[in-house]
Amino acid sequence: MEKNLAAPGSDRVSAAHAAHAEPRRDTGGRRHASTRERLLREVETHGPVSTSDLVTATGLHENTVREHLERLRRDGRLRRIRAQAQGRGRPGWRWQAVPADVVNPYAGLALALADSLTHAAPDPVVRARSAGIRWGAAIAEDHPDAAGPTRALVIDLMREQGFAPEPAADAGDAIVLHRCPLLAAAARRSDVVCAVHEGMVAGIVRSRDEAADAVLLPLRAEGGCLLHLRAAS
Incomplete structure (x- = not known):
């Protein structure tokens, strides 16, 4: 309608x-x-x-x-x-x-969930990353017609999620994420929140290659987060 x-x-x-x-x-x-x-x-x-x-x-x-x-x-x-x-x-x-650089209304909820996971799970980072992988797979599934290289796909989908990504100028195939939609939560529980985001990207790239992976270097001093995509060895 x-x-x-x-x-x-x-x-x-x-x-x-x-x-x-x-x-x-x-x-x-x-x-x-x-x-x-x-x-x-x-x-x-x-x-x-x-x-x-x-x-x-x-x-x-x-x-x-x-x-x-x-x-x-x-x-x-x-x-x-x-x-x-x-x-x-x-x-x-x-x-x-996509909201601009404003406080995400779900940041408080994300922080509460991260706190709960930290206290309830024996290895909260692993659990958070696994949840992120499932999330990324669902995002990729909603874009079955996406074409082009895997890095272009990741940039496209991360842009839709509000991360303001762009190719890194001097880091090979890396991607810089200039914005975090859950920055308030990530600042206090970066281990858990960033593990979810890293897993999300891993879930996206595994929609193309089951053996691929992603590594996220969060909140760098020079600004933004650096995302490395790893192809299957």
């Missing part, structure tokens, strides 16, 4: 914000064009929404909307999520905004 977004030209708060608020910047430091910023604000206000929802709401051509949405996804501003199934057939995709 499509979202009932207002038609082009209607008087909405989101339209006013798009007209007067400062446009954000892409990963290259360039300010968003007005069309891209408008689409981002539509998703932030009404999301999760489909591409056709946004075409109807803005009056823009579908190809134009798709191009801007994909760019916003590559910039880490948006992610795609599966819609709830409606009848037969594979459920479609919806667009959802």
Whole structure:
């Protein structure tokens, strides 16, 4: 079922914000064009929404909307999520905004779970990593049509999860994660929270190669976390 977004030209708060608020910047430091910023604000206000929802709401051509949405996804501003199934057939995709550097509302829950695991499990790090592997496998399963090299897949999926990844400039095939969606929890229980994230990446790469693995070096002094992907030996 499509979202009932207002038609082009209607008087909405989101339209006013798009007209007067400062446009954000892409990963290259360039300010968003007005069309891209408008689409981002539509998703932030009404999301999760489909591409056709946004075409109807803005009056823009579908190809134009798709191009801007994909760019916003590559910039880490948006992610795609599966819609709830409606009848037969594979459920479609919806667009959802990725929160900027704000306190994640689940950070407190994550910290409580990490504390509980630390006290209840004989080896909480191992248990946390195993949970992360299952999580990563589920994420990869939701993207069965993903193509390209494994590192590109990891960057794509980690971007959708809010980690702001990019290839490391001087570390081979490594990836730098500039953002942690659960930073508050990771700062206090980095062993458990980072083990979950490391396991998540391992689960993703094992969707391509069962013997592959990942190693996460968290919260480095020079900024961000460094992620190494290991192919099967």
